[in-house]
Amino acid sequence: MFLAPDFRVDPLLGLYGQSPKFRGYEPESKRNYATDIALLLTHLWTRGKSWVETEPRDLEDYENWRRFAPANPSTISGAKWDRELAAFLGLFKWAVRQGWISTNPVTMRQVVTPRGDVVEVADARANNARSANVHWLTPRTWRLWVDVGLRGHGLEGVPERGWVGRLEDRNVAFVRLLVSSGLRRLEGASLLTFEVPKVPLTGGRYCHGKVAAQVTRSKRSRTFYASSGAVGDIESYVESSRAWAISKAQAAGRYERLPEMRLVTEVGGGLKPKVRWCDLDGVVGERELNKLTWQERLLLFTEGPGGPEPLWLWLNEQGLPFLPHSWEGIFRAANKRCERVLTPPEHQRMDPHKVYAPYATVHSTRHSFALFMLVVLNAVMDRRYGLTPEERRDFRLLYGDPWFMVQGLLGHTNRETTVKHYLSPVRNLQLESMLRASEEPVDAPLPDLDGVFARVARDAEGIQDIDARLTPEAGAA
Template sequence: MLLTHLWTRGKSWVETEPCDLEDYENWRRFAPQNPSPISGAKWDRELAAFLGLFKWAGSQGWISSNPVLMRQVVTARGEVVEVADARANDARSANVHWLTPRTWRLWVDVGLRGHGLDGVPDQGWVGRLEDRNVAFVRLLVSSGLRRLEGASLLTFEVPKVPLAGGRYCHGKVAAKVTRSKKERTFYASSGAVGDIESYMESSRAWAISKAQAAGRYERLPEMRLVTEVSGGLKPKVRWCDRDGVVGERELNELTWQQRMLLFTEGPGGPEPLWLWLNEQGLPFLPHSWENVFRAANERCKRVLTPPEHQGMDPHKVYAPYATVHSARHSFALFMLVVLNTVMDRRYGLTPEERRDFRLLYGDPWFMVQGLLGHTNRETTVKHYLSPVRNLQLESMLRESEEPVDVPLPDLDGVFARVARDAEGIQDIDARLTPDESGAA
């Protein structure tokens, strides 16, 4: 579109000037005549593409100066970097969604388990790999793992050892599949781990047996049969391929594509070590989870939205809407509220004692940052917890009227108040009635 815009001005792309990009941005974003103006985030992505094009053109000698004007900014770490001067001020870095715990339960029941308004599966409901989908969603919501991190787990990486109290199990996410390329510990609820184990013993085992009977694994162009996974601080995976060639690599250094090639010898023949499988018994690709969420969203909307309100009422939300990444954002919100609650109520800390606790261990914001694997606290606060960063959570939690049990209370009431006071948090209770304030 930029090239077409320049052509209408009688210009080649190598003749682009800053004023041409300014006029193009005005048309793309602000012109009343444009029937489909784009958002600031979309403009920033286009601008990044233009910057890459013109930087390359300059390095090749096609242009003498870059038409994308730049300016210097200081990052949160004190580093001075150059950014495009035309970056949008109103850009949202992500399409963020937060769901409260009871809203996630509703989304799972209706979208993935086929429940109707009566709370039971609809007649004729066929949940294709329902146990797999529920286990994956519960894993992400309870652990805060990113899509690729959760989607590329191997069977032996599923957490097994529960922490004291039994509510959570801890595991390791390999460095190569993380955004920071650093290994980190993650925590998953015992319920989510139980769902994964049930999936492995039922539909996953069934899919593997069907694939073995059909000879699918023998027809794969490449397979690495794992012979050993060593222990220690840097575990290594050793394998033998179809040609008898032996190889090894650190577990932390395996890409998600390489993980898909790993198999183990089972009772009925080779079995994938990739945890999540499709109906053919083959690895379920990470990006395919988007389709699972899309189908669940459509079902929630169809089942929960009254016919007279379908597509006509923007002020009330009857059906929850979730994305893969919203599980991570919701986890951050959940952990912030839980950590505040535990610190204030379980330990009965006075304001003075809480200040001492923060000096020793860090405040809940810092703890959530560590759980998410962020190197920068600003990312945690600005993008993941933006709905509540201005709320006085300590005061709100202390004013709670309902009794609180230890060690982990029922926080539906607390989350309902958070949703009322903050923008962007979906809270729809199990009775399928939207919040009258519009916070749903």
């Protein structure tokens, strides 16, 4: 519902909110688009205009204010403007189709895609837009971030006095899972208990699992690999604080008061496994595991020794599913704690070029995974198999080079996405020469690559690398 400054409700905007177009957006997109549209409506209101009277000049003036005006204390980036433009485009296209306005005020132009298709895009799209505010962290920097931000460690390397880690084991397990697997936030956050990898690969370093198609961006299932250590953390969490939260919820009768629950009776096998359940009204249902949305996964329970238990892996302290977007708050709190503990008071918020504390987002885990796997796969080819340059070339012809392998692990259909957005700091670096400069013995099965990552961070832009002495490496960003 959109409420005007004079507290009147616009019925046309209400119809748009109920339209198939708007209802088809993901919940986060709905929230973001509604906020973007509300800001534009307020801007038009100050000009004495209704949104159905919007002209191209109005949007040009609005873009200038949002992005460039010196008087605006909070200008936005090109990527943020592109998102707002997408919200406006959805609204005005719908209004044209419904006959509420005659022309779309968002000026469009035709472009040719790399595949040769001709498509229409908004003419006001930003030329300098970056798809994300990307942060890469090296493995030792992630260890520091986890220890300080999630485990409450101080400068002495042990938990500070008075530290009470609320579901510390859950948070650490989630971060380690994403860092070691490259799963997106929704993919990792919506896992069910029986989807946690359990079978280790030969050698025991990694376990493999399947991420369901419906929770992926491409809507295609894929195999993912998680480190044995991360899987062990998950198992410890399941047996400790998760079990404790469930027992408390059962004792409080919290699950009995839920308005909706699907008690799973069977999870089938085969190429297209199905989940069968019985709801509170006794109605039996089933759906392919691959087609379960994350909202449907929230409703799945199993009968445990003490009563119903959620199949959703990550739970809050009340024993209820921890929603995917809530992980952003965990990362924000950890970042603030790292800054408070690791940054000397006299340097806080003063010198943007001197970094004392690591900063991470949920998506940083995925970008860091890509960087880690690129370096490790190069190391495996060069060291573990002892390949000569000729053998390495033959290996690439047979199996693809490490860049291609990382693309597959991330689930990207376009190689350019992997190289341009996920591995942009190192796409112009000669990783082979860095690996050869490592002091690790050649016959080591998988050497400690902290030194290699330190050199990569020094020679590339945007990679955070902070050593064990809590001192930032020169040139790290």
